[in-house]
Amino acid sequence: MIYMDNAASSPLRPEVLEAMLPYMRSVGNPSSIHRDGRSARRGVEGARRHVASLLNADPSEILFTSGGTEANNTALRGASGGRLITTSIEHESVLEPCRAQTRPVTYLKPDGSGTISPETLDESLSEPATLVSIMTANNEVGTIQDVRALAGICRRHGAIFHTDMVQAAGKIPVDVRSWGVDMASVSAHKIGGPMGVGALYVRAGTELEPLVLGGGQESGMRSGTENVAGIVGFGEACRLARAEMSRNVPYVSSLRDELVARLLEISHSVLNGHPASRLPGNAHLAFLGVSGEDLIIKLDENGIAASTGSACSVHTQKESHVLRAMGLPAETISSSLRLTLGPQNTAGEVAEVAEAMPRIVSELRSVSPLRGRYGF
Ligand SMILES: Cc1ncc(COP(=O)(O)O)c(C=O)c1O
The missing domain is CATH 3.90.1150.10 (Aspartate Aminotransferase, domain 1)
Known part of the structure; x- marks a missing residue:
């Protein structure tokens, strides 16, 4: 073939599988204090550093999720407040949570090449909005947006800027810090990692409510025992993507x-x-x-x-x-x-x-x- x-999904890289296997065989829960638990915790934290490096974020700003879909849902449903602005070319995992909102949502239109013009966003922000979500690169036609310009406009208007980086991170250089992004969604299976694991970057100081409540893992932002092997595989995929x-x-x-x-x-x-x-x-x-x-x-x-x-x-x-x-x-x-x-x-x-x-x-x-x- x-x-x-x-x-849609990229083949799991052999190096990623090798990195995951020891964690699939071992029993440690990263919340446990004993040796096996500590070893699982080291795996998760090492991966967090690799994901953070790929995005140029601090590891403390990375929140592991079950994939890009959950990352997008967390960003869109967790940031409370007034009007939301997004685009009509987003992935369903952004569009559906937008449709479920009771607050007003504005959908920006792209031009014929799939580009969202920064001027269109600037105009739309002449009316106040709390949150803006515009993808870094489109999953269908691959068009890349000028995220730095879009984020800068949001910063000037005092709106939180989220970007779905699922198709971009690991394939083109991205830099959440210098671009001024507040939240970014990423997923492992698009870059040679396993399915069912992703992350949300949340800039320090950004106010966000958790979607999943429970034992308080991921600093209380995403409860549930971590998918340790998946997270380790994601970290290795990010490390390789950055190196290559x-x-x-x-x-x-x-x-x-x-x-x-x-x-x-x-x-x-x-x-x-x-x-x-x-x-x-x-x-x-x-x-x-x-x-x-x-x-x-x-x-x-x-x-x-x-x-x-x-x-x-x-x-x-x-x-x-x-x-x-x-x-x-x-x-x-x-x-x-x-x-x-x-x-x-x-x-x-x-x-x-x-x-x-x-x-x-x-x-x-x-x-x-x-x-x-x-x-x-
Ligand atoms: C742009 C974009 N956002 C989000 C997702 C969802 O990611 P996941 O499959 O990890 O839930 C995808 C995957 O198809 C995607 O292409």
């Missing part, structure tokens, strides 16, 4: 550029999202006249794992809210495909996909009801 769905960032960004970008260039040679194909300000591994294209779902099935039959966008859309089978918010025509939306690359992908795999795609697209187009319209 050629795996090009890294934005300067090599991986150009490597993955060049694979992606080659793939996009080859796929754009197919007639009636377009690249969605921002041409330059996008995640290194993201290739999101529309092949007019074919359905994205049919493409995925055909690719799967050919040993290639791809996706149309967010994994959540599989449960709802609805049109992508991201592409719709970007104002793309219905034909482009329904014919879109997302291929997401990671550091484990190779030039050989890119060549294979680039070779298979024209054949698959033309097979599907030969039976497309839109054949006449596009003149395939």
